[in-house]
Amino acid sequence: MRNRLKALGSALALVFLLCLAAQAADPLPSWNEGAAKASIINFVDKVTRADSRDFVPAPRRIAAFDNDGTLWIEQPMYVQFAFVLDRVKALAPQHPEWKDQQPFKAALERDLKALGGFGARGLVELTAAVSTGMTVSAYERMVEGWLRTARDPRFKRPYTVLVYQPMVELLAYLGANGFKTFIVSGGGIDFMRPWTKRVYGIPPEQVIGSSVEVTYELRDGVPVLMRLPKIRFIDDKAGKPVGIQSHIGRRPIAAFGNSDGDLEMLQWTTSGKGARFGLIVHHDDAKREFAYDRDSAFGKLDKALDAAKAKGWTIVNIKEDWKTVFPPEQGGAVR
């Protein structure tokens, strides 16, 4: 009996070790086996294998990722909107005119439907009004301070842990395969840059987003970059390929999005020569996250869903394709 138990123990230990090894070998452990996961691995394999006819040299392995709804949550509203609404509220006493003026009125009334309708432009307009007249560094500190204390209304966790674990694994997997990954978001470039390296492993120079005008000045002899209350660029819809050209100067070979704001980026990416990859995250998991698409105020996915079907882009259905949605809680530690 004692020997049998010992043998069973050894066998179990072996199975456990084999499981660990299998897990270690799987670069995308939070993805369920299925067509979506297989399409990713197949694409990476064919562009990286030296003897593949679809081989792409490492410097041209450029991948573009939307942020809101693709890498982190965007419901009940874009995270940056939550930040901006707090600022609007704080500054409202000095701006009585906002009560009757859009998009401020919607912001003060927390009218999410209306705010969603204003889209990236509304976000950038509000940002330009409430977080300019300060240096870029002061703004970055303000964003970091806000992210430390702000909590998501549903999950009661910091926004920077409400990132999609399967997508974070995908970023790492692509990086390990010689890809350079870029964020290409309608959100503010300076709102993302302070934390994308820590949270996604993406350095500031690989972040593309909407922006306000910035000017270089000497203040008491000290050089500063001041944020001006004027929109410079809106990195959304047809702006995304333009932002990509401006920052990267070449066409990505893979693009990842989740809404109609990403349609042109996916069109542009997948219409280049050679092997190309397009992926749409479809939020259909109300239990673990949110379910929304064609009628959503934020992250509306309508035309891009039809295009994905027509063009053969990979559609990720969260409910069936993701084993887990968010990273495991680590004793409530804030990233």
Place this chain on the structure above:
Amino acid sequence: MRNRLKALGSALALVFLLCLAAQAADPLPSWNEGAAKASIINFVDKVTRADSRDFVPAPRRIAAFDNDGTLWIEQPMYVQFAFVLDRVKALAPQHPEWKDQQPFKAALERDLKALGGFGARGLVELTAAVSTGMTVSAYERMVEGWLRTARDPRFKRPYTVLVYQPMVELLAYLGANGFKTFIVSGGGIDFMRPWTKRVYGIPPEQVIGSSVEVTYELRDGVPVLMRLPKIRFIDDKAGKPVGIQSHIGRRPIAAFGNSDGDLEMLQWTTSGKGARFGLIVHHDDAKREFAYDRDSAFGKLDKALDAAKAKGWTIVNIKEDWKTVFPPEQGGAVR
């Protein structure tokens, strides 16, 4: 006697081998020993040695290089001006109004003094007028075609071999030490990107420059990026720190320039906290290249030369600091 000769021969062979070894170990072989070379090596040593109190982690080792006059020649005029003047000449019959309109008048008359006076803005204005209404890809092909056939008027060689060998070595040296090197030029971003990887080892996404507006369109269902006849951004003087912020999102720790157009970039770079490095290339070698500074139409170096002295930036005097100026001719092979 025979033995003595043999011994002498062996000794000479040894000295020769030692010289070769020393040269192989020298990361900057085209730089003469002196204060400029020592300051570069000292800076790189102190920010890369793990036990140094000035240590900077690799991701923050960002270095910014001007292009015209810092990495390649800019006399008798910016290379891009030579390109644009050819285009102006070709298109002039369709634009009789250019005869009386600046900067076209100066371009048609090849009035280099006047063109120099128009600076980066004049260059971008001319570029916007003569190389827009076409796709970005078509423009890049045009630039590459022109560079293949165009020859510098003095050296009769392609412009892409009239790069400064010591600076190309410096780029490689910084790269080998974990630096990410960026070009930050008043020249057109799309004029540089087609060849900077081949010539300097700098990929398109690390090139920052002046730009025209670009728009994303579907032409017969095919996505294209069109260049519009409108200036988007002038990456010169106070524009350089703004371009750096927009593209990189953090302050470089080292900057390299040669003219007053680089002054703000060097101010911004060197006024950050921690170890910083600024360098100005001073063209004082009329024999091997050109001698110009305070009164030059192109690459005027006046305020930045005074600032370099006041702030302790490294001044490179080509005559004494550079062993060679251009890469060795390789049987006339075009890079």
